Amino acid sequence: MAVPRAAKAGGKPAPAGQAAGMPVVSSESLLALKRRARRINRALAEKYPYAHAELDFTNPFELLVATVLSAQTTDVTVNQITPLLFARYPDARAMAEADPATLEEIIKPTGFFRAKSRNLLALATRLVDDYDGVVPGRIEDLVTLPGVGRKTANVVLGNAFGIPGITVDTHFGRLARRFGWTQSEDPVQIEADVAELFEPRDWTMLSHRVVFHGRRVCHSRKPACGACPVANWCPSYGLGETDPAKAAKLLKYELAPGSEALLAELLANTERAAEIRMASRKRTL
């Protein structure tokens, strides 16, 4: 892996003004990069002890389908339609026999519904034909299924099978570059670069924490650097708002101003975070 040019030793935030999305230049050994990366992971773990997969599921099949549906849309939208979808088609056999028009109607809110419907029907049929209707637990098999790439495969492995996986979605890729963990735009290369910095046992939770951070603090266009828990170790500090009061207003979800009660509830009940998130979303619908 090419060692990214990253933060200066000592963990001081680098000055603003670098090219968008890229860390400030300075040589950093692989060892120093690993130490800094792991420090960031520990800080994210302290900030988001309640981080978890934000797609709702009860078994590998549901997670696989929900992850396929999450392409080009939000987890919130997917979570709104999956209760009806899985009530109608609880397993691969039922989905393989679905009427395409009915399936399309149910998944329509997630966008690209015709292509997604075709993928789900083909996916369910392959599961029935080649895996006796059971979702396989190996990445080599998962990536051969219709509509399933490495990102989806790693989500399913990490969260439904407990097999470590790094999930490179748009948030993870952006933050990995901002952290100086990679310089690549290619998800497979990003996964390989980041895998070198962490032990496999950390991969799944690291993925959740980084995505949580990307959704709440380190946004694509307006990162809230002045309210960021990893600012001291981030070479891209200064890319966004650095004034603490202004940055705090950019925070989202449970970190947003006015969401203190939800945050306190999540921190007090980390193991029930998914349940609390679902209940809070229902309250706001």
Ligand code: SF4
């Ligand atoms: S919000 Fe945090 S992680 Fe994102 S660029 Fe700013 S300091 Fe770095």
